[in-house]
Amino acid sequence: MSHIVVVGAGQAGQQICATLRDKGFDGRLTLIGAEPHPPYQRPPLSKGYLLGEMARERLFLKPEAWYADHGIDLRLGTPATDIDPDARTLRLGDEVVHWDQLAIATGLDARTVSADAGGDLDGVFTVRNLADVDRMEAPLKAARNVVVVGGGYIGLEAAAVARKLGAEVTVVEAGQRILGRVASVETAGVMRDLHARNGVTIREDARLDRLVGEGRVTAAHLESGEELPADVVIVGIGLVPRCEIAAMAGLDCDGGVVVDACGRTSAPDIWAAGDCALFPYRGSLTRLESVQNAIDMGQAVARNMLGTEEPYSPLPWFWSDQYDVKLQIAGLNTGYDRVVMRGAGQVPVSLWYFCGDELRAVDSIGDGRAYMVGKRLLESGARVTPEEVADPDTDLKALLKR
Structure with a gap:
């Protein structure tokens, strides 16, 4: 019986599994996730869930029983390692898992402030996974002064939440303007005005030097010499694709796992989808970080794993809720x-x-x-x-x- 293994239990990984079953795949199907939770939505983490307006159960894409009901072996809490494309194996803890086809949907990690710059102090958080937000909830609700490092979508969403919870909020953006990599000057201007009307201070062209405190963060020092008081610091300085497992297996990686138009990697019968995948789009290789891409590419790759030659040609879409x-x-x-x-x-x-x-x-x-x-x-x-x-x-x- 054919065995398909999906590494990465996020939106794309779950979508691959769901589509395989919907399209009639009746072989063995294993979904591996490093986190202890079944696949869940990430966008609400920096919005409704962080505000306390969304129950944890509503985050999950499917009830855990759904996976068993659909014959999906859900393996959580242990990351996959050591993919061997020739032997068609990977390691899961002490176990060697054999596969006939493999899909990599490992997603993204949050960039962090280094420990030397105070990134390991208590009260410093990223907003990438459920554990991050659960750790942040109580300190954020109690905080009087919040500094958000990074003026991208995650940082601005977190700033809006912190402001709604009653904190004084300052966003520190190293670039010339907020949303510098992802939006036009005009869109950035509208969003800057929105935050200003809601009482958020935005410092553009302002670079963090270090975070300070005795065990717990108390301030953010900027390169200009300015010191900003901080009970909580939220770091939103970008995301990096989780490519290590693919690179160590010898797959082509270049700021993402390189795939062809159908989602194939450089190794036979290994595919990639979602945030970690770098695919052809408009004449160049592109990587998209969005729910739309995770869903649509997950569906396309699943169909192609079953023999459909379907080039992935998306219309990207995205949303952000602020206030x-x-x-x-x-x-x-x-x-x-x-x-x-x-x-x-x-x-x-x-x-x-x-x-x-x-x-x-x-x-x-x-x-x-x-x-x-x-x-x-x-x-x-x-x-x-x-x-x-x-x-x-x-x-x-x-x-x-x-």
Whole structure:
């Protein structure tokens, strides 16, 4: 009987298993996770769960009994090691596991502040897994002063939660602006204003020197010499793909596990999907960090493991909840030469990214209608010009009917 092993019990790993069963795979199926929990949603960790508005049980993608009911051997709490592509084995603790096909869906790790710079002090947290947030919950609710290191989505979401819990919050961003790697100047400006209106202080072009305290953090020192008081420090300085197990097995890795358009790695019968996978997109290798990518790529890779030759060609989408505002993104805002703003620069507003007359992406901030229209235009490939979008008299919904 054929045995498929999936390494990584996150969104992508769970989706691979679910799709394999949905598509009729009736062989042995093993899902391996390093954490002690069954697969769960990560986005709520820095939103509703951190606020205490979402029960733990609602995080889990499926009840634990679902895996047994679907013949999935769920192995939790022990990381897989030592993949041998030739012998088709891996190690799970002291056990050697044989496989016929293997999928790697190991996800991401959070970047941290080094111990030399105070990153090991009590009161310093990342927001990557369930254990991180469980450790943070009580200190964050009691904190008077919170410093967030990093002005990306995770940092800004955490800042919004800390502010709603009543803390004084300062975001320290080393780059020239918040959201520097992931959003336009215009979108960053709207989000900066949103946080300012909610009482968050944002320091851009401000670099952390070190965190200080006697056992527990009490302040963040910036390279400028400024000292910021801190009862809690939340570190959101980016994520790195977990490629070690793939690299040690000799698979091609380059800031992600390199795969072809169908999700195959450089070794026969080994596949990769989700946040850790680097795949062809628009003529270059791309890695996406999103629920959409984990789900869609997990489904595509599972189908391809069963013999379908289906190139993965996604329409990326993403969302971020901050305060009572939802930022929604469709497409990738790369290679654009013009940004059209609909709205007056305050919520609700939408940003439309064009390369010539080709729509590349849409950011909507508190404007779900614009997001819906933009996403459908991108999905259909319908032509729309920057001038049409820029015209305030244009009925966006009418663009879908042409």
